[in-house]
Amino acid sequence: MARKVHLLAKAGRHARRGCPICVSLPAQEEKMSAGVLMGAEGEQIPVQVVPRRGCDHPPARGEEGTCLAWVIDEMAAEEEREYRLEFRPPEAASGVKVEDDGRGQVNISIAGKPFTTYRYQGNPARPCFFPLLGPGGARVTRSWPLAEDIPGETRDHVHHRSLWVAHGDVNGTDNWSEEEGHGYQIHRGFLRLVSGPVFGLLEARNDWTDKGGKKICEETRRLTVYVQPDENRLFDLEVVFLATQGEVRFGDTKEGGIIALRVATSMDGRGAGVITNSYGALMEEECWGRRAHWCDYSGPVGDNLLGITIMDHPGSFRYPTYWHVRDYGMFTANPFALRDYAGGDPRVDGSHVIAAGGCLRFRYRVYIHRGNAAQAQVAERYHDFINPPRVQVHD
Numbered sequence: 001m002a003r004k005v006h007l008l009a010k011a012g013r014h015a016r017r018g019c020p021i022c023v024s025l026p027a028q029e030e031k032m033s034a035g036v037l038m039g040a041e042g043e044q045i046p047v048q049v050v051p052r053r054g055c056d057h058p059p060a061r062g063e064e065g066t067c068l069a070w071v072i073d074e075m076a077a078e079e080e081r082e083y084r085l086e087f088r089p090p091e092a093a094s095g096v097k098v099e100d101d102g103r104g105q106v107n108i109s110i111a112g113k114p115f116t117t118y119r120y121q122g123n124p125a126r127p128c129f130f131p132l133l134g135p136g137g138a139r140v141t142r143s144w145p146l147a148e149d150i151p152g153e154t155r156d157h158v159h160h161r162s163l164w165v166a167h168g169d170v171n172g173t174d175n176w177s178e179e180e181g182h183g184y185q186i187h188r189g190f191l192r193l194v195s196g197p198v199f200g201l202l203e204a205r206n207d208w209t210d211k212g213g214k215k216i217c218e219e220t221r222r223l224t225v226y227v228q229p230d231e232n233r234l235f236d237l238e239v240v241f242l243a244t245q246g247e248v249r250f251g252d253t254k255e256g257g258i259i260a261l262r263v264a265t266s267m268d269g270r271g272a273g274v275i276t277n278s279y280g281a282l283m284e285e286e287c288w289g290r291r292a293h294w295c296d297y298s299g300p301v302g303d304n305l306l307g308i309t310i311m312d313h314p315g316s317f318r319y320p321t322y323w324h325v326r327d328y329g330m331f332t333a334n335p336f337a338l339r340d341y342a343g344g345d346p347r348v349d350g351s352h353v354i355a356a357g358g359c360l361r362f363r364y365r366v367y368i369h370r371g372n373a374a375q376a377q378v379a380e381r382y383h384d385f386i387n388p389p390r391v392q393v394h395d
Helices: 283-287 378-386
Strands: 005-010 016-025 034-039 044-051 066-075 080-086 096-100 105-110 113-119 128-132 163-170 173-175 184-194 199-209 215-226 233-242 248-250 256-262 274-277 294-301 304-312 323-325 330-333 352-354 359-370 390-394
Touching: 005 016, 005 066, 016 378, 016 390, 096 184, 096 199, 096 215, 105 199, 105 215, 113 215, 163 215, 163 248, 173 199, 184 215, 233 256, 256 304, 256 359, 274 283, 283 323, 294 323, 294 330, 294 378, 304 330, 304 378, 352 359, 359 378
Parallel strands: none
Antiparallel strands: 005 080, 005 390, 016 066, 034 044, 034 080, 044 066, 096 105, 105 113, 113 128, 128 163, 163 173, 163 256, 184 199, 199 215, 215 233, 233 359, 248 352, 256 330, 274 294, 294 304, 304 359, 323 330
16 A cells, blocks of 8 residues: 655745746655645645656665656745645646657647647757747747748848757857858757656757767757646756767857747847846846846737746856847857957956766756736746745655
């Protein structure tokens, strides 16, 4: 007979909304991938059961176990809630579906509605995510050059493909642009594709190569898309570089973004769009080349005011990151361009070398929301990311 597990969640100093939770449990005999948390008032909350290696609680050497993931819809600051865990399928939870269509694309939907497609084959240089859909199904990234059905879109920088990962100087190779001599990111396979009632997960392995196809390094990217209590969208992106072929040097150049977005043209800061960061700085003039814990780009899309926040995690390299964000719609986290940010000062060098056999890790959260940064309470949602509620587990 399975033992009973009880949990006590403590919100802490911050109000929570749509807040993902992941708690480590001892090894379990249950083989189910999902379960239910029973609340004190009889509410039933879907949970997802995952191996510890697949969440934010990596095991110690020789240790095994499972993790429980769920989303707190809403919780007041300092509130506490008790739950009882039952290992049985939730009665109704459409969740996140992650499906490879067999034609070089992985389609991701939330509660039956399309969210994004990971296009890992058929690209000129590297994989990308397109479209990226926000509240109401609106495209919050530019469609061109992947589609030409949005009147009035800008058509500059052909390599700005919705949402992507890239850098302009990797051992001297340009893996940012699509100009002559550029490098490539070659999809080598998926480590995991997971659908579930709480989150969906895509984990891919890529080789970064020079223009001739010679391998420079390996990279894994893990996208985790969470169910939310409303039409807002939330996902985490973790990118890890592995120096498998010898040392890898990321050069000092503004041409890059470990997470890179091109916002919908209607959101551009040259029009009605607004850029703001965690310090309250506004627009490119105050945000470009500056460090901040998060940065937000908001503006009109159709009849709605929508925004995109990129949040940096303390576990990322050079946290808090520097932002390569422009009024024309470019929005990236680039921690390597220190000389460029300093106006070309030769005494400044933002490059970084990964020693042979080493790795370099980045972790971000993206929040696609209605309203501007203040209306969407981005500062509070950032604490969901770096200061999540505490959970006690007991029999």
